[in-house]
Amino acid sequence: MASIKDVAQRACVGVGTVSRMLNDSGYVAEETRKKIEVAMKELNYTPNELARNLYHKRTGIIAVLVPNVSNPFFSEFVDHAEAELYEAGFKMMLCNTVKERNAELEYLDMLNRHIVDGVITGVHSLDAKEYRKMHKPIVALDRFLGEHIPVVAVNHKEGGRLAAETLIHNGCKKILHFRGSTAIESPYLERHSEFERIMEEHQIETYSYELEWNRFDSGYYREAVEDVFSKGIDFDGVFAVDQLAIECMNETIRRHRKVPRDVKFVAYDGTFITEMVEPKMTAVVQPIEGLAKESVRLLSDLINGKEYKNKQVLLGVQLRKGNTTIV
Amino acid sequence: MASIKDVAQRACVGVGTVSRMLNDSGYVAEETRKKIEVAMKELNYTPNELARNLYHKRTGIIAVLVPNVSNPFFSEFVDHAEAELYEAGFKMMLCNTVKERNAELEYLDMLNRHIVDGVITGVHSLDAKEYRKMHKPIVALDRFLGEHIPVVAVNHKEGGRLAAETLIHNGCKKILHFRGSTAIESPYLERHSEFERIMEEHQIETYSYELEWNRFDSGYYREAVEDVFSKGIDFDGVFAVDQLAIECMNETIRRHRKVPRDVKFVAYDGTFITEMVEPKMTAVVQPIEGLAKESVRLLSDLINGKEYKNKQVLLGVQLRKGNTTIV
Numbered sequence: 333m334a335s336i337k338d339v340a341q342r343a344c345v346g347v348g349t350v351s352r353m354l355n356d357s358g359y360v361a362e363e364t365r366k367k368i369e370v371a372m373k374e375l376n377y378t379p380n381e382l383a384r385n386l387y388h389k390r391t392g393i394i395a396v397l398v399p400n401v402s403n404p405f406f407s408e409f410v411d412h413a414e415a416e417l418y419e420a421g422f423k424m425m426l427c428n429t430v431k432e433r434n435a436e437l438e439y440l441d442m443l444n445r446h447i448v449d450g451v452i453t454g455v456h457s458l459d460a461k462e463y464r465k466m467h468k469p470i471v472a473l474d475r476f477l478g479e480h481i482p483v484v485a486v487n488h489k490e491g492g493r494l495a496a497e498t499l500i501h502n503g504c505k506k507i508l509h510f511r512g513s514t515a516i517e518s519p520y521l522e523r524h525s526e527f528e529r530i531m532e533e534h535q536i537e538t539y540s541y542e543l544e545w546n547r548f549d550s551g552y553y554r555e556a557v558e559d560v561f562s563k564g565i566d567f568d569g570v571f572a573v574d575q576l577a578i579e580c581m582n583e584t585i586r587r588h589r590k591v592p593r594d595v596k597f598v599a600y601d602g603t604f605i606t607e608m609v610e611p612k613m614t615a616v617v618q619p620i621e622g623l624a625k626e627s628v629r630l631l632s633d634l635i636n637g638k639e640y641k642n643k644q645v646l647l648g649v650q651l652r653k654g655n656t657t658i659v
Numbered sequence: 660m661a662s663i664k665d666v667a668q669r670a671c672v673g674v675g676t677v678s679r680m681l682n683d684s685g686y687v688a689e690e691t692r693k694k695i696e697v698a699m700k701e702l703n704y705t706p707n708e709l710a711r712n713l714y715h716k717r718t719g720i721i722a723v724l725v726p727n728v729s730n731p732f733f734s735e736f737v738d739h740a741e742a743e744l745y746e747a748g749f750k751m752m753l754c755n756t757v758k759e760r761n762a763e764l765e766y767l768d769m770l771n772r773h774i775v776d777g778v779i780t781g782v783h784s785l786d787a788k789e790y791r792k793m794h795k796p797i798v799a800l801d802r803f804l805g806e807h808i809p810v811v812a813v814n815h816k817e818g819g820r821l822a823a824e825t826l827i828h829n830g831c832k833k834i835l836h837f838r839g840s841t842a843i844e845s846p847y848l849e850r851h852s853e854f855e856r857i858m859e860e861h862q863i864e865t866y867s868y869e870l871e872w873n874r875f876d877s878g879y880y881r882e883a884v885e886d887v888f889s890k891g892i893d894f895d896g897v898f899a900v901d902q903l904a905i906e907c908m909n910e911t912i913r914r915h916r917k918v919p920r921d922v923k924f925v926a927y928d929g930t931f932i933t934e935m936v937e938p939k940m941t942a943v944v945q946p947i948e949g950l951a952k953e954s955v956r957l958l959s960d961l962i963n964g965k966e967y968k969n970k971q972v973l974l975g976v977q978l979r980k981g982n983t984t985i986v
Contacts, residue, residue, distance in 0.1 A: 393720075393752070400738065402931070407734035411727065414755045418762065423769075425720070426753040428741045435745065442750075550931050575935070582937050604729070604877050608902070609936055610909050 334375035342371035390449055394631065395425045395439045397453045403548045404574065404603035405620065406454065409473070412624035413452065420632050422449070436462075443468045450631045453477075457546055460517065469634035471627050476517045482634070482643035484626045485519040491616045491649040492526030495571045495598045498614065500534055502596045502657050504569025507531055507538040508560065510576050513545035519644075523600065527571060539565050543576075553579045561587070568594065574601045578609050581656065597656035611655030622647045661702035669698035717776055721958065722752045722766045724780040730875045731901065731930035732947065733781065736800070739951035740779065747959055749776070756782045763789075770795045777958045780804075787844065796961035798954050803844045809961070809970035811953045812846040818943045818976040819853030822898045822925045825941065827861055829923045829984050831896025834858055834865040835887065837903050840872035846971075850927065854898060866892050870903075880906045888914070895921065901928045905936050908983065924983035938982035949974045 336354070340347045343364075350368055352358040360368075371377070396413050398406040414424045425448060427439050436457050442448045443466065450469035463470065463477040470477070474485045499507060509531075511524040524540075531538045541560060544552065553576040561583060570580055577599035584595050591597065591611055599606045602617030626645045634640070663681070667674045672691055679685040680695055687695075698704070723740050725733040741751045752775060756762045763782055767789065769775045777796035790797065790804040797804070801812045826834060836858075838851040851867075858865045868887060871879065880903040888910060897907055904926035911922050918924065918938055926933045929944030953972045961967070 401728070401741070402731070402734045402738040404729070404731075404734075407729045407731075410753070411729040411755055414728070414753060418754075423774075424753050426737070426741060426751050427745075428738055447750075550935070578935055582935070585937055605932060605935065608877070608905055608909070608932065610912055 334377040343367040393448045394422045395448045395451045397427045397455045400548045408620045412621045416628040471631045482640045487646045488523035489526045492523035494651045496527045496530035499569040508567035508570045510572035515545040569596045574599045614654040614657040661704040670694040720775045721749045722775045722778045724754045724782045727875045735947045739948045743955040798958045809967045814973045815850035816853045819850035821978045823854045823857035826896040835894035835897045837899035842872040896923045941981040941984040
């Protein structure tokens with residue numbers, strides 16, 4: 333393989349000149365440029381990207397960390413994030429941190445080691461204090477990690493309110509509410525507290541089932557549903573994240589109760605799977621593409637030297653009426 | 660930021676000595692090592708990963724190309740591939756090529772530019788001749804790309820046979836078969852030809868609906884199902900890929916036909932969504948984790964200098980009985 337030295341020799345110029353041209357880091361006369369180009373062509377020289385990155389201290393790679401890419405919410409997020417990053421000139425390194433407990437730390441370390449230019453983190457496994465130590469381009473999806481790390485999330489309070497009001501308008505009197513773990517500080521907890529606040533305000537009986545921290549797999553969701561049924565909990569309205577709402581609806585139907593006549597369901601996230609089941613689910617829809625767009629926009633800003641303090645971008649949610657509620 | 664030069668100066672040794680130690684590329688006396696370590700600590704020196712990669716001509720990054728990561732088959736593949744790569748000491752760069760037509764070429768070019776050490780490609784957008792030009796570590800998922808690129812796939816012929824026999828044993832007389840596009844050379848075409856061969860052998864009427872090339876989104880699947888119903892095609896047995904089988908089943912139920920009594924369904928792939936719908940689908944299950952494992956194993960071999968010619972790894976498939984067939 334030809335080196336930059338070979339190119340310089342062939343073009344009868346100094347190595348520094350070739351380097352200036354490749355890195356666009358100083359004046360190179362037009363005629364000299366042409367000579368270098370010819371030499372590069374003749375020698376079939378490929379500029380070594382690593383060497384150039386070294387010079388620019390940029391790799392053009394962004395790490396995206398999610399707990400589980402086979403969960404539809406995260407697979408849609410990753411899908412859109414990759415497209416947005418590509419558009420902005422970045423490549424995406426993907427890390428699924430659920431399986432490897434130290435991976436989150438390792439990817440943060442890659443920021444220090446100049447392997448990635450930035451991190452978008454949608455995971456909940458590491459103590460936030462590890463993030464507080466870092467002053468590097470990091471954007472958090474749906475989690476508070478310290479005042480210098482911007483957060484992108486939806487307006488979960490609004491989401492909780494929409495779900496609660498829908499079940500109330502549908503006349504539900506006994507609510508089953510699967511709530512996220514309170515083990516971490518996240519904007520998403522607001523949807524649960526707002527949902528419960530409204531139910532309490534209307535004096536509607538609500539059973540809150542707290543999910544384990546950091547579990548997003550269908551196996552776990554099935555266990556949770558079995559647990560609820562084995563406890564003999566009675567309900568006529570359910571609020572849960574997509575996959576869990578679906579598992580719970582299927583079990584309800586298998587137990588010969590009609591949906592929506594006997595039990596109403598409102599799912600949260602509104603990913604494609606809520607439109608794939610019968611009856612189609614009424615859902616509070618998160619604008620996943622918008623979350624990806626905003627995450628990439630903020631991260632690009634940080635990489636370009638902008639600073640954010642206590643920055644939160646909250647996107648709106650919408651209720652999509654399906655056939656698991658009547659009105 | 661301290662440089663390797665600063666470290667050398669502080670430790671009173673030559674730059675070459677520090678470099679030998681960092682890269683483990685030659686003898687460095689124990690005492691000297693200690694002096695260098697102390698200097699690195701005092702100067703808070705982080706070895707520059709890029710510089711080391713440059714030296715080793717390895718980045719430890721593998722590109723994985725899929726058409727659409729929000730499709731459950733690919734999201735499960737990516738999930739497992741990331742875990743396997745992590746295990747083997749690699750990071751995964753993910754590319755979703757459906758949206759960006761030139762991305763596939765661009766990622767192959769990254770192999771030439773030493774940004775990635777290898778590519779696992781599960782996409783079908785680029786002409787195979789682009790691959791034939793390359794002699795770099797590439798593994799193909801379910802596609803023939805030339806004799807020097809190993810292929811990992813399932814035994815699709817067996818899969819087609821299992822599906823056909825199941826529908827026959829269930830007494831189906833009018834089959835609707837959604838078949839993949841014949842626009843590209845892929846092992847998966849065998850499942851369709853085997854399925855049709857067996858139906859013909861049993862003189863069972865079969866309507867084959869050829870899907871458009873490179874479309875894996877739910878919107879397209881819904882269109883295809885509407886198209887079939889609008890054409891008034893009559894059927895009592897369906898063979899299709901997961902999402903499409905589900906869309907077709909839902910439409911069948913909405914049109915007041917009973918599943919499995921009036922119409923039987925066999926899905927292909929058997930991802931989590933086939934177990935999430937009611938009735939649960941009978942499916943030919945691809946061992947997605949195994950496909951990821953084998954792809955990573957072959958790629959590691961290629962990176963380590965092994966050569967494969969006309970190598971094909973075929974994994975077995977299994978029929979998982981659900982409630983969309985009776986026997």
